[in-house]
Amino acid sequence: MDSGELGGDSGETNGTRRTGDSTEAMDSTETADSTGIGPKREWWKEAVVYQLYPRSFYDANGDGFGDLPGVEAKLDYLDALGVDVVWLNPVYDSPDADHGYDIRDYRSIMPEYGTMDDFDHVLAGLHDREIKLVMDLVVNHTSDEHEWFRKSRQSRDSDYRDFYIWREGRGDGPGGKGEPPNNWESAFGGPAWTYDERTARYYLHLFDEKQPDLNWDNPEVRERIYDMMDWWLEKGIDGFRMDVIDLISKAEGLPDGDADSGWTGSEHFTSGPRAHEFVAEMYEEVLAGRDVMTVGEMPGATVEEAQRYLGPDGDGLNMVFHFEHVSLDYGETGNRWSIGEWDLAEFKQVLTKWQNGLEGEGWNSVYLGNHDWPRIVSRFGDDGLYRIESAKLLATLLFTLRGTPYVYQGDEIGMTNFPFEREAQVRDVSARNFVERKKADGWERAEILEVVTMRSRDNARTPMQWSDDEYAGFTDGESWIPVNPNYEAVNVADARHKDDSIWHYYRELIDLRHARDVLVYGSYDLLLPDDPDVYAFLRTLGDERVLVVLNFRDGTPTFSLPAEVAFDGTELLVSNYPVDGAKPRSFELRPYEARVYELE
Numbered sequence: 001m002d003s004g005e006l007g008g009d010s011g012e013t014n015g016t017r018r019t020g021d022s023t024e025a026m027d028s029t030e031t032a033d034s035t036g037i038g039p040k041r042e043w044w045k046e047a048v049v050y051q052l053y054p055r056s057f058y059d060a061n062g063d064g065f066g067d068l069p070g071v072e073a074k075l076d077y078l079d080a081l082g083v084d085v086v087w088l089n090p091v092y093d094s095p096d097a098d099h100g101y102d103i104r105d106y107r108s109i110m111p112e113y114g115t116m117d118d119f120d121h122v123l124a125g126l127h128d129r130e131i132k133l134v135m136d137l138v139v140n141h142t143s144d145e146h147e148w149f150r151k152s153r154q155s156r157d158s159d160y161r162d163f164y165i166w167r168e169g170r171g172d173g174p175g176g177k178g179e180p181p182n183n184w185e186s187a188f189g190g191p192a193w194t195y196d197e198r199t200a201r202y203y204l205h206l207f208d209e210k211q212p213d214l215n216w217d218n219p220e221v222r223e224r225i226y227d228m229m230d231w232w233l234e235k236g237i238d239g240f241r242m243d244v245i246d247l248i249s250k251a252e253g254l255p256d257g258d259a260d261s262g263w264t265g266s267e268h269f270t271s272g273p274r275a276h277e278f279v280a281e282m283y284e285e286v287l288a289g290r291d292v293m294t295v296g297e298m299p300g301a302t303v304e305e306a307q308r309y310l311g312p313d314g315d316g317l318n319m320v321f322h323f324e325h326v327s328l329d330y331g332e333t334g335n336r337w338s339i340g341e342w343d344l345a346e347f348k349q350v351l352t353k354w355q356n357g358l359e360g361e362g363w364n365s366v367y368l369g370n371h372d373w374p375r376i377v378s379r380f381g382d383d384g385l386y387r388i389e390s391a392k393l394l395a396t397l398l399f400t401l402r403g404t405p406y407v408y409q410g411d412e413i414g415m416t417n418f419p420f421e422r423e424a425q426v427r428d429v430s431a432r433n434f435v436e437r438k439k440a441d442g443w444e445r446a447e448i449l450e451v452v453t454m455r456s457r458d459n460a461r462t463p464m465q466w467s468d469d470e471y472a473g474f475t476d477g478e479s480w481i482p483v484n485p486n487y488e489a490v491n492v493a494d495a496r497h498k499d500d501s502i503w504h505y506y507r508e509l510i511d512l513r514h515a516r517d518v519l520v521y522g523s524y525d526l527l528l529p530d531d532p533d534v535y536a537f538l539r540t541l542g543d544e545r546v547l548v549v550l551n552f553r554d555g556t557p558t559f560s561l562p563a564e565v566a567f568d569g570t571e572l573l574v575s576n577y578p579v580d581g582a583k584p585r586s587f588e589l590r591p592y593e594a595r596v597y598e599l600e
């Protein structure tokens with residue numbers, strides 16, 4: 001049974017959304033526009049993006065592994081939700097050391113996902129529904145099984161030697177290998193260098209040892225990458241999400257990094273000396289003149305760096321994914337593996353800095369989680385008593401900030417972190433490395449699993465919960481990663497049956513955002529910056545004004561609109577509790593309450 005087809009509104013589309021509509025709007029408003037948006041209209045600013053993690057979306061052939069025919073089977077589901085763009089995580093041929101972020105062949109599909117024909121069907125099926133497709137572009141590194149690396153490691157004078165970053169060890173070291181060339185660390189723990197016996201040299205890998213870094217200083221590498229991008233665009237895809245694209249240029253001489261930072265060496269490869277040059281070149285060579293969407297994932301980006309990467313006056317990218325707002329709860333290790341405090345005032349301050357910092361200088365991406373982070377309702381909300389309310393609250397934030405919203409698969413039904421009980425349940429390479437390190441440090445098993453439960457990337461990668469059938473309706477076989485045990489209560493079939501579900505709330509917000517330019521293009525003004533419980537802001541476009549009030553706590557704080565914000569009338573646009581006639585001047589909020597008002 002395809003539970004995605006359940007629910008009273010299955011397959012239905014609505015008239016106000018989709019990029020086709022916005023293009024029409026653009027034609028009519030390009031020159032004169034009372035709101036002043038004018039030529040700054042872009043389809044990718046008006047779009048809602050759905051991030052689809054195919055390995056865990058839907059398994060069509062019962063091998064326990066999500067696949068492209070599985071995506072095809074669920075296209076009507078995406079259509080019913082009302083999204084405009086799908087960002088598909090990697091489906092390229094890969095030995096799968098980092099769940100597809102280690103690519104063996106950029107131009108073929110990993111057999112577990114299906115064939116290139118299956119891919120073409122998905123692309124056509126999305127386009128039939130006026131949904132665009134953005135692919136992951138992983139070009140900081142390849143797999144060590146990629147043909148380029150296999151040739152590169154053969155000999156020091158291989159034609160492909162300089163496609164990667166090879167160095168001699170330091171000193172004599174153990175067995176004559178020497179110590180690694182510098183102290184840089186892999187993002188997944190351990191040294192960023194692996195010794196290769198065949199040529200007695202080390203190669204650099206900022207991630208797993210099966211992900212050697214490409215040498216972007218080599219013009220031939222860049223040319224091959226641009227050719228490959230061109231090939232995919234010619235196939236008809238609509239853009240790229242660029243994996244760790246701010247890490248592609250490494251500091252000359254590869255100097256030692258600060259050993260006390262959260263990622264040793266990162267100051268020498270984050271927006272390194274030629275990063276902007278390379279991104280600008282990629283834009284000129286491949287992207288310029290094409291109506292595509294680009295978003296660069298940038299773990300180390302500041303607002304100032306982002307301004308330089310973005311827009312026609314910068315390097316040409318449309319958006320970046322920065323990490324500032326998702327790193328605020330790091331503890332003493334300065335990375336995800338220690339749990340620190342999370343402070344709402346700081347969270348507001350960081351988001352506000354980005355909202356204002358890219359006003360007129362670029363465009364924000366808005367996301368709270370993805371396949372690399374814990375589930376948003378477990379991290380920023382309450383996945384117990386107030387799961388539904390707080391999932392709706394987070395959705396309200398996602399769709400009312402200025403920028404393009406990215407919905408991560410499963411968040412539209414409020415999926416939660418996974419309650420890890422055994423080490424054998426851990427799949428992700430970075431979490432597995434953490435477990436090994438802590439066991440070696442003598443940590444208790446329970447202590448280790450507690451951190452894993454809060455921080456592992458596996459939390460976001462458990463199967464999509466379609467129904468209360470076995471394996472949550474994800475597969476007829478045995479799923480590659482355990483299903484979250486709460487699937488009987490938390491699943492798509494149930495959510496689509498209930499009018500007041502998280503799913504229907506997402507749909508309502510998506511419709512609202514499509515209908516109201518003020519939510520897309522309006523300016524952003526933070527209210528009550530120091531309030532420790534409430535996140536409130538105004539969006540303004542011409543004479544349209546929207547007030548967003550979000551209670552991030554399980555208490556009942558009182559919200560009072562600052563006196564200088566005047567209005568004659570109000571209309572409640574959306575809320576996650578029933579509201580009877582209350583006016584937004586001052587009111588008490590219920591736990592995790594969210595309200596969006598129009599001020600007239």
Ligand code: GLC
Pocket residue numbers: 098101138207243244297371372
């Ligand atoms: C990005 C991806 C992540 C991957 C890493 C290395 O951060 O989102 O999943 O492990 O890059 O490619």
Ligand code: CA
Pocket residue numbers: 059060061062063064065066067112
């Ligand atoms: Ca499968």
